[in-house]
Amino acid sequence: MEIRAAVFRDNSLKPSIETLEMSEPGAGEVLVKLTATGVCHTDLKTAVTDRSPRPVVLGHEGAGVVEAVGAGVTDLEPGDHVVMSFTWCGDCPSCQSARPAYCYDTDHFACTRPDGSHYLHGADGPVHGDFFNQSSFATHALGRRRGVVKVRKDAPLNILGPLGCGIQTGAGAVLNVFRMKPGQTLAVFGAGSLGLSAVMAARIAGAAQVIAVDLHPNRLQLSTELGADHAIRADGGPVHERVRDLIPHGVDFALDTTAVGPAMLDAIASLAPHGTFGFVAPTEGGELTVPLRPLMMNRKVVGIMEGNSNPNVFIPQLVDFHMQGVFPFDRLVRFYPFDDIERAFHDSEEGTTVKPVLEM
Numbered sequence: 001m002e003i004r005a006a007v008f009r010d011n012s013l014k015p016s017i018e019t020l021e022m023s024e025p026g027a028g029e030v031l032v033k034l035t036a037t038g039v040c041h042t043d044l045k046t047a048v049t050d051r052s053p054r055p056v057v058l059g060h061e062g063a064g065v066v067e068a069v070g071a072g073v074t075d076l077e078p079g080d081h082v083v084m085s086f087t088w089c090g091d092c093p094s095c096q097s098a099r100p101a102y103c104y105d106t107d108h109f110a111c112t113r114p115d116g117s118h119y120l121h122g123a124d125g126p127v128h129g130d131f132f133n134q135s136s137f138a139t140h141a142l143g144r145r146r147g148v149v150k151v152r153k154d155a156p157l158n159i160l161g162p163l164g165c166g167i168q169t170g171a172g173a174v175l176n177v178f179r180m181k182p183g184q185t186l187a188v189f190g191a192g193s194l195g196l197s198a199v200m201a202a203r204i205a206g207a208a209q210v211i212a213v214d215l216h217p218n219r220l221q222l223s224t225e226l227g228a229d230h231a232i233r234a235d236g237g238p239v240h241e242r243v244r245d246l247i248p249h250g251v252d253f254a255l256d257t258t259a260v261g262p263a264m265l266d267a268i269a270s271l272a273p274h275g276t277f278g279f280v281a282p283t284e285g286g287e288l289t290v291p292l293r294p295l296m297m298n299r300k301v302v303g304i305m306e307g308n309s310n311p312n313v314f315i316p317q318l319v320d321f322h323m324q325g326v327f328p329f330d331r332l333v334r335f336y337p338f339d340d341i342e343r344a345f346h347d348s349e350e351g352t353t354v355k356p357v358l359e360m
């Protein structure tokens with residue numbers, strides 16, 4: 001069948017909207033007609049680096065309606081509403097212990113089926129798909145069943161795509177990794193979609209105090225509207241001193257979403273004894289010199305992938321939270337028509353839009 005997709009042929013943020021031929025769903029695959037797809041920083045980063053092969057269709061926060069299923073898919077049917085998320089092997093020690101985000105054997109950036117074959121073809125040959133099990137900057141996407149999550153039909157499908165990556169990462173950091181308990185405290189460094197999702201999740205967990213740190217006043221304002229008790233503008237001077245002015249022993253949890261070395265060190269320095277520092281992306285060079293003496297007090301440093309989420313369990317839970325009114329992540333979203341993908345990328349980079357969502 002023919003689809004329209006944003007094809008990245010060079011290392012720029014300027015894809016071309018092209019008509020491609022898409023194969024029928026194979027065994028274990030699901031064909032989704034996309035309603036809307038969120039833009040994540042990983043899309044932007046992948047577009048300008050060699051992390052994935054070219055030409056490629058990116059996009060990994062898709063939501064839509066099942067159009068067809070391949071052989072062996074018995075628990076989804078045409079018409080079901082779904083959120084697309086990452087996939088996993090099902091067999092490695094992480095998958096066996098229900099932590100598929102840490103799958104040993106899945107490469108979200110390989111952009112072919114596991115057997116190396118392509119299901120997208122353009123005028124001049126194959127186009128890479130399967131980016132995070134979806135390549136959803138397109139009208140249609142193919143995903144393997146285990147990463148395609150059925151959601152309730154009364155939820156607004158056009159905002160649900162970001163639950164498949166950014167929002168489950170921020171909320172999962174708090175609920176699945178930190179396992180925050182009532183009365184505990186959190187500081188979030190970087191109040192973008194991940195950080196703000198963490199703020200909302202901390203409120204659900206019964207946090208005593210939540211601190212948001214950012215440079216942009218508009219994001220800090222939004223953080224307080226979404227449940228942060230304190231907003232700190234990181235405009236010079238160590239933030240950890242201002243955290244300790246508010247909570248003298250420091251916070252139980254600090255989450256970095258900036259991947260900026262000095263901010264990460266500031267976050268670690270904000271921790272109380274026994275506190276945990278979580279980060280969702282490495283620094284630009286992949287390294288950071290961390291002082292070890294504070295870690296002697298049982299402070300911990302953990303890397304977090306996809307919020308350690310089990311998408312088929314966690315995404316429906318987040319949808320329920322939203323429908324109950326306690327997880328208003330729609331406040332982060334601004335819609336763009338699919339053809340305005342470059343403007344959505346631009347606004348995401350500028351920070352003027354927290355979570356752009358392309359409507360197909």
Ligand SMILES: [Zn+2]
Nearest residue numbers: 089092095103
């Ligand atoms: Zn695995």
Ligand SMILES: [Zn+2]
Nearest residue numbers: 040042165166
């Ligand atoms: Zn992402």
